[in-house]
Amino acid sequence: MTTAGLEEQHPEGGRRPDPGRRDRIIDACLDVIAEVGVAGTSHRRVAEAAGVPLGSMTYHFTGMNELLHEAFTRFGTAESDQFERRMAAATDAAAAADAVVAIITEDVFDTPRDLVITHELYTLAARDPGFRDITNAWMARSRRALERHFDPTTARMLDALIEGLTIHRALDIEPHGRDVVVDAVRRITRR
Amino acid sequence: MTTAGLEEQHPEGGRRPDPGRRDRIIDACLDVIAEVGVAGTSHRRVAEAAGVPLGSMTYHFTGMNELLHEAFTRFGTAESDQFERRMAAATDAAAAADAVVAIITEDVFDTPRDLVITHELYTLAARDPGFRDITNAWMARSRRALERHFDPTTARMLDALIEGLTIHRALDIEPHGRDVVVDAVRRITRR
DNA sequence: AGCGCGTGCGTACGACCGTACACTGGGGAG
DNA sequence: CTCCCCAGTGTACGGTCGTACGCACGCGCT
Numbered sequence: 285m286t287t288a289g290l291e292e293q294h295p296e297g298g299r300r301p302d303p304g305r306r307d308r309i310i311d312a313c314l315d316v317i318a319e320v321g322v323a324g325t326s327h328r329r330v331a332e333a334a335g336v337p338l339g340s341m342t343y344h345f346t347g348m349n350e351l352l353h354e355a356f357t358r359f360g361t362a363e364s365d366q367f368e369r370r371m372a373a374a375t376d377a378a379a380a381a382d383a384v385v386a387i388i389t390e391d392v393f394d395t396p397r398d399l400v401i402t403h404e405l406y407t408l409a410a411r412d413p414g415f416r417d418i419t420n421a422w423m424a425r426s427r428r429a430l431e432r433h434f435d436p437t438t439a440r441m442l443d444a445l446i447e448g449l450t451i452h453r454a455l456d457i458e459p460h461g462r463d464v465v466v467d468a469v470r471r472i473t474r475r
Numbered sequence: 476m477t478t479a480g481l482e483e484q485h486p487e488g489g490r491r492p493d494p495g496r497r498d499r500i501i502d503a504c505l506d507v508i509a510e511v512g513v514a515g516t517s518h519r520r521v522a523e524a525a526g527v528p529l530g531s532m533t534y535h536f537t538g539m540n541e542l543l544h545e546a547f548t549r550f551g552t553a554e555s556d557q558f559e560r561r562m563a564a565a566t567d568a569a570a571a572a573d574a575v576v577a578i579i580t581e582d583v584f585d586t587p588r589d590l591v592i593t594h595e596l597y598t599l600a601a602r603d604p605g606f607r608d609i610t611n612a613w614m615a616r617s618r619r620a621l622e623r624h625f626d627p628t629t630a631r632m633l634d635a636l637i638e639g640l641t642i643h644r645a646l647d648i649e650p651h652g653r654d655v656v657v658d659a660v661r662r663i664t665r666r
Numbered sequence: 667a668g669c670g671c672g673t674g675c676g677t678a679c680g681a682c683c684g685t686a687c688a689c690t691g692g693g694g695a696g
Numbered sequence: 697c698t699c700c701c702c703a704g705t706g707t708a709c710g711g712t713c714g715t716a717c718g719c720a721c722g723c724g725c726t
Contacts, residue, residue: 321602323514326713339675342715396601403601407594409646410587411512420648440643440651441659448639452631455600457611460631468632472662517683530705533685 306344309334313355318397322352322404353415356405360418363398364425366391371429380433381469384442388449388465399454434473441472497535500525504546509588513543513595544606547596551609554589555616557582562620571624572660575633579640579656590645625664632663 312334316325327341327348334340345351370387374380391398409415423443430439445468453459503525507516518532518539525531536542561578565571582589600606614634621630636659644650 321514321598323512327715328713337675339677343674348714400598400601403594403598406642406646407512407591407598410591410594416646416648419646423643423647437655437658440655441662444639444643444651444659445636446639447642448635448637451597451638452614452635455597455607455610456614457607460635464628464631467628468635468663471632471665472659474662518685519683528705530707534704539684 305334305336305340309336309340309344310351310355310358313351314359314401317352317355317404318400321400322408325352327351349414352408353418356401356408356415356418359401360405360422363402364422364429367426368429371432374433377433377473380430381473384430384446384469385462385465388446388453389462396454399450438473442469445469445472496525496527496531500527500531500535501542501546501549504542505550505592508543508546508595509591512591513599516543518542540605543599544609547592547599547606547609550592550596551613554593555613555620558617559620562623565624568624568664571621572664575621575637575660576653576656579637579644580653587645590641629664633660636660636663 309330313325313330316330316333320329325348328338330351331338331341341351345354367387370383371380374383405415405418409419426443426446427436427439430442434442449460449465449468453465500521504516504521507521507524511520516539519529521542522529522532532542536545558578561574562571565574596606596609600610617634617637618627618630621633625633640651640656640659644656
């Protein structure tokens with residue numbers, strides 16, 4: 285047995301119900317996905333990352349599919365939350381446009397983690413319609429948040445633009461500068 | 476011992492009685508990727524799809540990585556070709572804008588195959604920089620093709636817009652209409 | 667105190683994986 | 697014709713996978 289550093293035994297000794305365990309498994313699942321992709325995500329690896337025995341996997345989740353679905357649902361919700369918070373903080377359309385620029389140039393580009401997980405989700409959704417509910421909810425929330433400041437058509441365009449610019453910014457070997465993002469948002473939002 | 480002028484038929488290494496075999500394996504690999512994803516793509520499955528024995532896999536390719544890299548390279552090149560052809564056929568900026576709309580609304584949306592493979596590639600590139608050369612070459616060619624009709628900045632924006640609109644069109648449960656695409660392209664391209 | 671009981675875990679099984687490697691058999695050299 | 701050689705293949709091995717399932721054991725009830 286290896287000496288696990290983080291979670292040792294239950295704090296008060298003995299076996300106690302651990303309501304956070306299921307949550308920790310889901311979080312660990314997202315970490316594993318970010319690291320090795322859905323392809324490399326296995327019950328064993330997630331169990332190790334979460335510091336729980338392998339048996340817990342099948343106990344808490346029906347199978348790999350349920351685990352992935354819950355993990356991506358949590359991820360999508362968290363990302364939507366951040367997006368919505370950004371939009372809610374904007375007081376007018378100009379501030380909202382600035383926020384959109386910030387989202388593209390800062391939020392996703394910062395860490396490869398979110399980028400990887402997002403793409404893993406898209407890939408899954410592209411092949412398995414059972415995951416489309418997650419992407420749909422995400423896109424719907426984004427659009428609704430944008431509609432606080434823009435008309436529905438513009439919101440759709442902005443949403444798509446964010447998507448595309450984010451991807452290209454992350455994958456391009458010589459990414460576009462911030463000025464391109466500012467200009468693109470301006471072109472879409474001006475009437 | 477006259478070895479003159481006999482072995483110059485095939486540029487690389489030994490002679491190949493079945494020159495199409497390697498190609499067929501690569502094509503079959505793309506089919507398998509579209510069907511079960513990179514995660515489910517194995518030497519055995521590709522071999523079966525290509526109608527070749529398992530041993531051929533290790534004979535023709537160093538490993539899974541080389542096979543995937545070649546397969547995605549071929550895919551990216553084919554997609555770029557189609558894009559470039561569309562752009563070359565346009566005689567002026569207005570026709571080019573129409574072509575962009577057609578690409579978004581027809582090319583990718585048609586069959587889930589290309590959509591799935593594209594996302595599998597993005598996901599791979601997002602995590603493994605070893606595949607970035609493929610996505611980079613693809614994006615560079617797209618941009619260059621767009622620059623036949625638009626200035627470099629606009630080309631970058633259009634490229635990103637195509638990306639985002641395509642994804643949303645494919646994954647959204649109630650996709651945007653063609654008019655939204657037309658309008659978005661118009662907003663980006665007007666000066 | 668004794669005692670089920672069900673939550674949660676350890677382990678084992680069969681399937682499938684990538685890859686190595688010994689071999690074969692058909693066509694060109696002699 | 698024979699012989700040899702290597703392109704191409706069949707198979708076996710070590711490993712990881714998902715999942716099933718029997719069992720341990722602390723808690724609540726009596």
